[in-house]
Structures are given as structure tokens and as C-alpha cells.
Amino acid sequence: xxxNATTRFCAVLGQPIKHSxxxxxxxxxxxxxxxxxxYGAFEVHPDHLRAAIEGAKALRYAxxxxxxxxxxxxxxxxxxxxxxAEVWGAVNTVRxxxxxxxxxxxxxxxxxxxxxxxxxxxxxxxxxxxIIRAASEDLAMDWRGARVLLLGAxxxxxxxxxxxxxxxxxxxxxxxxxxxxxxxxxDEIRRxxxxxxxxxxxxxxxxxxxxxxxxxxxxxxxxxxxxxxxxPVRQARAVFxxxxxxxxxxxxxxxxxxxxxxxxxxxxxxxxxxxxxxLWTGQIAPVAVMRAALEANIYGL
Numbered sequence: 246x247x248x249n250a251t252t253r254f255c256a257v258l259g260q261p262i263k264h265s266x267x268x269x270x271x272x273x274x275x276x277x278x279x280x281x282x283x284y285g286a287f288e289v290h291p292d293h294l295r296a297a298i299e300g301a302k303a304l305r306y307a308x309x310x311x312x313x314x315x316x317x318x319x320x321x322x323x324x325x326x327x328x329x330a331e332v333w334g335a336v337n338t339v340r341x342x343x344x345x346x347x348x349x350x351x352x353x354x355x356x357x358x359x360x361x362x363x364x365x366x367x368x369x370x371x372x373x374x375x376i377i378r379a380a381s382e383d384l385a386m387d388w389r390g391a392r393v394l395l396l397g398a399x400x401x402x403x404x405x406x407x408x409x410x411x412x413x414x415x416x417x418x419x420x421x422x423x424x425x426x427x428x429x430x431x432d433e434i435r436r437x438x439x440x441x442x443x444x445x446x447x448x449x450x451x452x453x454x455x456x457x458x459x460x461x462x463x464x465x466x467x468x469x470x471x472x473x474x475x476x477p478v479r480q481a482r483a484v485f486x487x488x489x490x491x492x493x494x495x496x497x498x499x500x501x502x503x504x505x506x507x508x509x510x511x512x513x514x515x516x517x518x519x520x521x522x523x524l525w526t527g528q529i530a531p532v533a534v535m536r537a538a539l540e541a542n543i544y545g546l
Contacts, residue, residue, distance in 0.1 A: 259312035273538035316400030323368035336368035371520035379512030397458035455481035462494035
């Protein structure tokens with residue numbers, strides 16, 4: 246559908262951003278439902294994130310997605326936080342809302358052409374549910390009594406760790422470049438779930454799932470996000486890499502060579518995107534269309 250003066254806009258902000266498949270997924274969904282909406286992608290330095298969010302608000306964007314490295318930083322930039330974003334301490338979806346004549350805050354799409362004077366940003370987190378759903382489906386994970394090794398304690402890693410701690414797993418091992426960040430996250434998990442065994446560093450023996458929540462693997466020159474001298478990939482029964490481009494990261498190549506079950510972040514991207522789509526538009530996301538668009542964009546199918 247041609248862009249015109251009534252087109253509604255959404256976008257993803259990140260650094261780097263050229264790898265993003267979100268525009269392909271969301272624009273396919275808009276087209277499938279006949280919506281005059283358009284989704285873009287913009288590289289934004291963390292120092293300029295607040296200005297970018299405020300600019301999108303001033304331009305009456307319907308919403309934003311936030312990716313590396315903005316998810317934790319954006320928490321303090323929202324006018325209001327959804328309870329889930331408060332719990333997880335990270336924002337990956339922003340919905341802009343307007344105040345109607347009765348003082349109610351509503352998504353901007355509900356106002357039609359008569360835009361409200363007062364607009365606010367509302368931060369959500371749609372990553373948490375997406376992580377577990379994607380790993381469950383793509384790897385046929387049985388969480389009961391599982392041993393999990395998680396790499397990374399940043400925005401995505403923090404959300405993953407907290408959500409994993411809600412599953413019926415037995416042990417969670419945290420590895421992060423900055424040890425103090427992993428230690429703080431471990432303490433938070435122990436407070437929330439005293440019955441879960443949370444350890445810092447690599448485990449001895451096998452694990453049921455190795456999950457990568459770092460950005461190592463995005464660039465061609467990147468090596469593995471773990472020290473194979475301390476934990477060989479073959480000791481993981483399943484490997485989940487949140488990165489989806491390249492589709493086969495160095496970690497997933499190692500997993501394939503070792504005969505592990507493996508999955509990249511396509512499913513996670515799909516389900517967090519579907520939830521964001523519904524928050525912005527108020528319509529049920531065409532998940533099959535969105536998945537096909539992602540597969541075409543990432544795998545060239």
C-alpha cells in the first residue's frame with residue numbers, strides 16, 4: 246500500500262540494526278490485514294535514544310521496538326511501564342498512547358485522523374514469553390528438572406534468566422563478561438525463587454540447554470560466546486541462540502557439528518513481534534504470514 250498522509254508508522258531502534266528482519270515481518274503483517282501502516286528500522290546510538298523516542302512520540306508513531314543495546318536503558322525513559330516491563334527490568338516494545346476526552350489513555354490507532362494533544366510512551370516487554378515459547382517449540386524442551394547454562398546478563402539475558410527461573414528447572418548457571426552483573430542477577434533470582442539452585446560460571450557435566458543471550462555471533466569476525474576449554478558445546482543436549490542473522494552462528498555451527506539439537510532466534514523474534522503487533526494495532530497478529538516473511542528474509546526461502 247502506498248505511503249500517504251494517513252499512514253501510521255512503527256520502527257525498531259538499535260545499534261547495529263542492518264541485520265534486523267523486523268521490517269519484513271511487520272510490513273507483511275500490515276499488508277495481510279490491509280492496514281495502511283509502515284515499519285522501519287533506524288540505527289540509534291544509546292546517547293540519542295531518549296531523543297529518538299521523544300521524536301517518535303512527537304511524530305505520533307504508533308509504537309517502537311527496541312533491540313540491542315537499548316532494552317534496559319529505555320526503562321527510565323518511559324512515561325509509564327507495563328507491569329511485565331517492571332518485573333523484567335527491560336523494555337523491547339513501546340506503545341504511544343493518547344488521552345481522550347474522558348481522560349482515558351488509548352492506543353493512538355483508536356483516535357483516527359483526530360490525533361490527541363496529550364501523548365505518552367508506555368513500555369512493555371514481549372521478550373520473556375517469546376523466549377520460553379520459542380525454546381519449547383523449536384527444541385521440544387522439557388523444563389522439568391533441567392540444567393540450563395545461560396550466556397549473557399544484559400537486557401535479553403536478564404529477561405531470559407528471570408523467565409527461566411519461573412520454569413520448573415533444577416539448576417541455572419550464569420556466565421557473563423562482567424562478573425558483578427551476573428552476581429547481581431543471581432542474587433535477584435535467589436530472592437524471587439529461593440528453591441532454585443543458581444550458580445555463577447560454567448557447570449561440570451552436561452546441561453539440557455545452553456542459551457546464548459549475548460551479541461557474539463552477529464558479526465562475521467565473532468568467535469564463540471563461551472570458553473570451550475571450560476565448557477565444550479558437546480556437553481549441551483540443546484543449544485538456543487537468540488541471534489537469528491546469521492541463521493547459523495558460530496555457536497550453532499559448533500552445536501551442529503557436536504550433534505546437539507539447535508535453534509536460532511527466529512521463533513523468539515516472531516512471538517515477541519506478534520505480541521507487539523497486537524499491542525499497537527488491537528488486531529490478532531497473522532502469525533503464519535509473519536513467520537513466512539521471516540523465513541524468506543532470513544533463509545531466502
